[in-house]
Amino acid sequence: MTNFAAYGVREIRDGIAAKDFSAREVAASCLANIAAADTEVHAFLEVSEALALGQADKIDAAISEGRLAECGILAGVPVAFKDNMNQLGTHTTCSSRMLAEYRSSYGATCVEKAIGAGAIPLGKLNMDEFAFGSSTETSYFGATRNPWDTGRVPGGSSGGSAAAVASAQACVTLGSDTGGSIRQPASFCGVVGVKPSYGVVSRYGVVGFASSLDQVGPLARTVEDAAFALNAISGLDLRDCMSKDTQTDFTARLAEGVSGMRVGIVPAFMEAPGLDGEVKAKVEEAAENLEKLGATFVEVDLPHAQAAMSAYYVLGPCEAFSNLARFDSVRYGYCDPGHADLGSQYEASRGKGFGMETCRRIMLGSYLLSAGVYDTYYYPAAQVRTLITHDYRQAFEKVACILAPVTPRTAFRFGEISDPTLMYLSDMFTVSVNIAGNGGMSLPVGLGADSGLPVGVQLISPQFKDENMIQAAAALESCYDHVRIAPGFAEGKAGAR
Numbered sequence: 001m002t003n004f005a006a007y008g009v010r011e012i013r014d015g016i017a018a019k020d021f022s023a024r025e026v027a028a029s030c031l032a033n034i035a036a037a038d039t040e041v042h043a044f045l046e047v048s049e050a051l052a053l054g055q056a057d058k059i060d061a062a063i064s065e066g067r068l069a070e071c072g073i074l075a076g077v078p079v080a081f082k083d084n085m086n087q088l089g090t091h092t093t094c095s096s097r098m099l100a101e102y103r104s105s106y107g108a109t110c111v112e113k114a115i116g117a118g119a120i121p122l123g124k125l126n127m128d129e130f131a132f133g134s135s136t137e138t139s140y141f142g143a144t145r146n147p148w149d150t151g152r153v154p155g156g157s158s159g160g161s162a163a164a165v166a167s168a169q170a171c172v173t174l175g176s177d178t179g180g181s182i183r184q185p186a187s188f189c190g191v192v193g194v195k196p197s198y199g200v201v202s203r204y205g206v207v208g209f210a211s212s213l214d215q216v217g218p219l220a221r222t223v224e225d226a227a228f229a230l231n232a233i234s235g236l237d238l239r240d241c242m243s244k245d246t247q248t249d250f251t252a253r254l255a256e257g258v259s260g261m262r263v264g265i266v267p268a269f270m271e272a273p274g275l276d277g278e279v280k281a282k283v284e285e286a287a288e289n290l291e292k293l294g295a296t297f298v299e300v301d302l303p304h305a306q307a308a309m310s311a312y313y314v315l316g317p318c319e320a321f322s323n324l325a326r327f328d329s330v331r332y333g334y335c336d337p338g339h340a341d342l343g344s345q346y347e348a349s350r351g352k353g354f355g356m357e358t359c360r361r362i363m364l365g366s367y368l369l370s371a372g373v374y375d376t377y378y379y380p381a382a383q384v385r386t387l388i389t390h391d392y393r394q395a396f397e398k399v400a401c402i403l404a405p406v407t408p409r410t411a412f413r414f415g416e417i418s419d420p421t422l423m424y425l426s427d428m429f430t431v432s433v434n435i436a437g438n439g440g441m442s443l444p445v446g447l448g449a450d451s452g453l454p455v456g457v458q459l460i461s462p463q464f465k466d467e468n469m470i471q472a473a474a475a476l477e478s479c480y481d482h483v484r485i486a487p488g489f490a491e492g493k494a495g496a497r
């Protein structure tokens, strides 16, 4: 059976429009493939078969009635959503026991927009609990495995989103990124992951982690596919007060190349202790490739970026503490039975409903916001944020985008990193981008020389100039012809017809 999830957006849309195959065939092939392939990967927490087939039939009906124009830019494209995004007719668990039984009562804007653009919704994807983590190991429902090596993590927190695309179980997925959660798993799984500028995609209906940093974005196998998806899900939404009407066509500059483009490189990132040689070599190779394509490199300084991790691990937990207060076992969430008073019900329900890392973030946030402590930590972290934002503004006066590593190393083995502070270092090159509200994306550039595992490079753009990094990424992508689907998954696992 053909595995249509291995196709690109344009291929699927055009094929359906030309009646080479139907949306129902696409949906059915993807569902059969997931049933076979996901036993190895565990990217999906829920497969929404009825929703997928229903949407496919709607598209097929529109095509057969000649209403092609109504079908949208993702017509027939198999997508799946991170499980912190509400979708009518599905559970939204955030990979937590706390929300294991929760069913969405409405749809997130990004989900509704993707479906409104014709996407076929295959299901909901595994993640680190409430998006805290870099490995998907903190999921209450068990970890997702990296399709390139199932003994290794797919990254996180959008590990299911990256693994589903890398194993050709979906063409496009949506993830969320608060400190690196789209870019780091994209890098670990060898796919494209775009965290747009803060405000480009509405977060309405997406369970909040740190609301001043959270952003939704697409993961896909090519820059073009990601740009199509971003066109579908972006735009002003008055239900997210930080949403911005960018009116950008993210596909507009895909073919423009980088001739004459000034690209920044941050020496402190390249010399960072902990950056693996094979990752550094890939970033240098990408720089050479961009130069060959006509870009000019300029060294830029981000003098306060070294404080980004500290600021992030103050601001993030403080906001998470506040956002997670709503899971009180009364209005939402797991309720531990048999308690005589509310206090002990809260304590037992939250104690049992949240996993260890989530409890750690809540307790840290609670402490950091307490009287006397607030001034020592939260206030300086907010000041650091202003300084980092200013650093980036100055850098972007000289360059159109910045090339950097995504993450210091390739995918690690399960259980390899047990110290939470070492896990946090996965995000050393990504968090400053969220802090400043810029766009950032990971582009796969082949396999590392030592590990043989996928490596991504990061492109960073000024806020609301995401098309700059997409333009550079599309040009750079043309220098690599490596496969984007992990070995053994392209043909699908559903067997011959």
Ligand code: GLN
Pocket (backbone or CB within 6 Å): 131, 132, 133, 134, 156, 157, 176, 177, 178, 179, 180, 181, 182, 209, 316, 426, 427
């Ligand atoms: N890994 C980071 C953290 O644990 C980032 C998570 C994210 O972007 N959601 O906080």
